[in-house]
Amino acid sequence: EVQLVESGGGLVQPGGSLRLSCAASGITVNDNYMTWVRQAPGKGLQWVSVIYSDGKTYYPDSVKGRFSISRDRSKNTVYLQMNSLRVEDTALYYCARATVAATPLPLDYWGQGTLVTVSS
Amino acid sequence: QSVLTQPPSVSGAPGQRVTISCTGSSSNIGAGYDVHWYQQVPGTAPKLLIYGNNNRPSGVPDRFSGSKSGTSASLAITGLQTEDEADYYCQSSDNGLSGWVFGGGTKLTVL
Numbered sequence: 455e456v457q458l459v460e461s462g463g464g465l466v467q468p469g470g471s472l473r474l475s476c477a478a479s480g481i482t483v484n485d486n487y488m489t490w491v492r493q494a495p496g497k498g499l500q501w502v503s504v505i506y507s508d509g510k511t512y513y514p515d516s517v518k519g520r521f522s523i524s525r526d527r528s529k530n531t532v533y534l535q536m537n538s539l540r541v542e543d544t545a546l547y548y549c550a551r552a553t554v555a556a557t558p559l560p561l562d563y564w565g566q567g568t569l570v571t572v573s574s
Numbered sequence: 575q576s577v578l579t580q581p582p583s584v585s586g587a588p589g590q591r592v593t594i595s596c597t598g599s600s601s602n603i604g605a606g607y608d609v610h611w612y613q614q615v616p617g618t619a620p621k622l623l624i625y626g627n628n629n630r631p632s633g634v635p636d637r638f639s640g641s642k643s644g645t646s647a648s649l650a651i652t653g654l655q656t657e658d659e660a661d662y663y664c665q666s667s668d669n670g671l672s673g674w675v676f677g678g679g680t681k682l683t684v685l
């Protein structure tokens with residue numbers, strides 16, 4: 455059974471930093487395409503980052519240069535380093551696995567999310 | 575604003591059929607990218623419902639179906655049940671943007 459468990463969310467001031475973790479079981483993160491998707495309170499879904507199995511990373515313009523996705527094979531964990539946080543980054547952050555079943559890749563396994571609140 | 579447009583809400587009575595549209599453009603759905611659909615019950619994570627326009631993951635009832643034509647896609651739900659009450663999101667990709675794009679979401683109310 456695949457499980458993704460996010461952690462690391464919390465309250466941070468504007469301009470601050472936070473690192474989110476996504477611990478996986480049932481899959482090997484290094485062999486998969488792993489993503490972060492966020493959902494602002496009462497709003498829709500927004501893709502935040504992806505790390506491919508070959509290590510390449512991609513981001514939307516809204517977080518490029520501020521967010522960084524990485525992974526640790528030994529811990530089977532994916533991370534999202536978030537710097538220069540803004541009030542508009544406040545959201546529930548989900549970790550999800552992208553499966554190579556179509557183009558673009560659909561997201562077939564999701565964690566329960568971790569809440570990030572950026573406020574002074 | 576989302577590059578994929580969905581109606582904010584739809585509703586139907588138990589047993590009825592409803593459809594949810596996802597309207598894009600020539601730079602996303604019309605460019606040939608597949609469309610996926612997710613169901614999000616309030617307070618829970620999204621769940622993959624349809625992938626590759628019209629394919630159901632294992633465990634998804636055949637009451638749910640998807641289609642795509644031109645620059646739009648649709649999700650159809652037949653035999654509506656109370657547990658279908660949720661938010662539904664379409665997802666695709668866009669030539670002008672990097673990565674995934676989502677629709678704004680549609681709230682389904684089962685009357």
